[in-house]
Structure formats: structure tokens, C-alpha cells
Amino acid sequence: NAGVTQTPKFQVLKTGQSMTLQCAQDMNHNSMYWYRQDPGMGLRLIYYSASEGTTDKGEVPNGYNVSRLNKREFSLRLESAAPSQTSVYFCATRISGDSNQPQHFGEGTRLSIL
Amino acid sequence: AQSVAQPEDQVNVAEGNPLTVKCTYSVSGNPYLFWYVQYPNRGLQFLLKYITGDNLVKGSYGFEAEFNKSQTSFHLKKPSALVSDSALYFCAVRDVYGNKLVFGAGTILRVKS
Numbered sequence: 001n002a003g004v005t006q007t008p009k010f011q012v013l014k015t016g017q018s019m020t021l022q023c024a025q026d027m028n029h030n031s032m033y034w035y036r037q038d039p040g041m042g043l044r045l046i047y048y049s050a051s052e053g054t055t056d057k058g059e060v061p062n063g064y065n066v067s068r069l070n071k072r073e074f075s076l077r078l079e080s081a082a083p084s085q086t087s088v089y090f091c092a093t094r095i096s097g098d099s100n101q102p103q104h105f106g107e108g109t110r111l112s113i114l
Numbered sequence: 115a116q117s118v119a120q121p122e123d124q125v126n127v128a129e130g131n132p133l134t135v136k137c138t139y140s141v142s143g144n145p146y147l148f149w150y151v152q153y154p155n156r157g158l159q160f161l162l163k164y165i166t167g168d169n170l171v172k173g174s175y176g177f178e179a180e181f182n183k184s185q186t187s188f189h190l191k192k193p194s195a196l197v198s199d200s201a202l203y204f205c206a207v208r209d210v211y212g213n214k215l216v217f218g219a220g221t222i223l224r225v226k227s
Contacts, residue, residue: 004157031213033214040123040219042204042217042218042219043158043204043217044217045214045215048213048214050213056213090158092158100163100165100208100212102148102150102160102163103158105150105157105158105159107155107156107157108155108156108157
């Protein structure tokens, strides 16, 4: 009963390196989300995908790209990492059709950029 | 635009005492409100939600929340705090289109024995 699985759990990058964060879900949910969490700022939405084949920008999309590979998988890519992207990244999913249902979160990826 | 505010960075309470974690909101239209909890090095877990109906909403782990429309508040409460309740708590509001959540900055709850 995995739910939402994020890989890797930890990563250290050098400035300018690229990196893809993976998210996979076995909940058969249509909507998927990527957030970043920074101290004192709560969670901020980077990108989301309301359904397979669609993606939309959130509050802080600059410096990131996403791919909704299929219904199960939603990846987040940093093309050229910057120290300002040091953060904890969370993937979340939600069943569509009822927007009042809660989101379900993965355990996070802790990313440090030196 | 929808927004939530959590006015306290940290709340300290003694074990066995009642606890309140505050949240106020600003929305256009009907509010749809959520509380989540985050334990150290973990993802967020859903606690409860207010959509419509009774102003007192019951959720997981003995938590409840009181919706107050006139004060635009949705405070999280528990009658008797446990040390294991110590965590980071987030209030969130659904956006007008229903696709996204807007989160508050979070409140650290520390329960001391």
C-alpha cells in the first residue's frame, strides 16, 4: 500500500547541475501536484497536472519543468540548479471529480544545492 | 485571491491541557478549508475539512475545528493535548477553481509533559 512514492529522498547538487525528481502513485488519482516547502513560507505550488496529458503552472514555476508521463507518474526537473532551489519538495495527488477531497502527500525529497 | 493566515509561528501547551491552533481565511465565494499535520521528516497528513454543514468538524487523532463565518476563522482544537501531537500544522483553503490548495505558513505545536 505505497500511496505516493517520491525518489530520491535526499540529494545534494552543485550549482548548474540538472536533476529530475520522480513521483509515482498507485491511488488511481487523476490530479498530481509538486510543492516546495521552505521555513516560514508553508507549501508553495510549483506545477500541477489536473489529468494525464495536462500540466499547469503554480505559484513558483520559474526554474522548473514537469512531465506527466502517464497517470501514475509526474516528474519535476531542475535544468540548471541554483542555491535558491534548496528546499524540501513534495508530490501530492488528489482524486478528480470531487474537488473537496483532500490531497495525499509523499514523504518528500530533501534537495540541497551548493 | 484565496489566502489563509496562521498568526502564531509556535504554540506551546502542557500535556493534558486543551490546545488551539489559529487560522483565518480570505476567500471569494464559499470557503472550503482543510487542516494538515506534518511530523518531522514526513509528508503532510490530512486531519479534517470543512465544506458545508456543522460549524464543528471532527477529524483524525481527536482533533476538531470550529468554523466561524463572521470571524472568517477555522481554528483547530483538541480538548486534551498529547506529547505526540507535537508537530507542524497547516491550514489550507481550496482555490476558486477547485484544483489547488493555498496553504498557510504553518504553526509549530509543542506539547510538553
